[in-house]
Amino acid sequence: MASKKFSDINLYELLGIDIDAEQNEIRKAYRKRALDCHPDKNPDNPQAAERFHELSKALEILTDESARSAYDKILKAKKAAELRNRQRDSKRQKLKEELEERERSAYHKLERSQPYSTVTKSDEELLQEQIDRLRKEGSQLLEEEQRAMREQLKRSHDEKLKLQQQRTQFDSAQHRIKIKWKAGPDQDYTEEQLLKYLKKYGDVVALVMNKKGRGRAMVELASREACDMVLAYEKGDAAKPLSFEWLTPPASEVKPNGSVCGSSSSRDYEDLVMRKMRQAEERKRIIEQMMKDEESAK
Structure with a gap:
């Protein structure tokens, strides 16, 4: 990053915003892009750290009125020059170069003939002065944004840690599940049939059928x-659907209105659930194939 000049980077394109973007748009764009390449999230990626530094410097320059004005002047001059260069043919380009050479020669003669204090600074020098000033003063806005980003990353880490602790501390005996179905002459379930559905998801600690009334059972997973x-x-068999409900739900599952959640809203937890589902389906498929092979071998 030290080899790059910020005047050579289009900071607006870097943040994905228009050149006339307001401060709130600049800050919003910075948060979105800087969070993805934050060094804490990408400890082994030096390119991410470099991009994070570029984004932070873009926020500093574009949210400071003087620095942004100096940067915009260079950016607009470069775009104008690019446009002029595209419009010139080779002959006009050659004439331009000759003219610029004469102007440079005349400028150097003027520079030598005048006191140093009267020489006009270039746009590049003016921008560098603004960047140096920001580095010395420190950008309060940048500090606020990065502090908020660190807090957001910490909250995300704490939430994942809490979820892991909840899963580790799960006491199956304290959180059994009630099973219900509409029992009829041809619509009842046996213990073996229920186990067939439940074992797809993991180990079954205990399954108790209600002996006093049909259509009821309790499972401990x-x-x-x-x-x-x-x-x-x-859902069980479509012809005789099963319904499941916590007997004693975990504390985090009870909503203020008393209803019970079926699963965590955490994205990571949802990914884990879906992965477990796919594993369960794969186990089921393998078992069914083994049973078919065994029957065909008889």
Whole structure:
């Protein structure tokens, strides 16, 4: 990054904003892009750290009125020059170069003939002065944005840690699940049939059929993930659907209105649930194939 000049970078394109963007748009664009390449999230990626530095410097320059004015002057001059160069043919380009050479020669003669203090500074020098000033003063806005970003990353980490602790501390005996179905002459379930559905999601610690009335049972599953998947996805036989409900839900599952959640809203947790579902389906497919192979071998 040290080899790059910020006057050579289009800071507006870097942030994905228009040249006339307001401060709130600049800050919003910075948050979105800088969060993705934050060094804490990409500790082994030096390119991410470099991009984060570029984005931070873009925020500093474009949210400071003087620095932005100096930068815009260079950017507009470069765009105008690019446009002029595209419009000139080779002959006019040669004439331009000759003219510029004469102007440079005349400028140097003028520079030598005048006191140093009267020489006009270039746009590049003016921009560098503004960048140096920002570095010395420190950008309060940049500090605020980066502090908010660190807090957001910490909250995300704490939430993941809390979720992991909840899963680790899950006590299956304290959080059993009630099973209900509409029992009829040809619509009842046996213990073996229920186990066939439940074992897809993980180990079954215990399954108790209600001996006093048909259509009722209670299951204790070994893991919280298995409980969440059963609650969210299992329906049983379409002809005699099953319904599942916590007997004693975990504290985090109870909403203010008293209803019970079926699964965590965390994106990482949803990914875990879906992965477990795919694994369960794959186990089911393998078992069915083994049974078919065994029958055909008889």
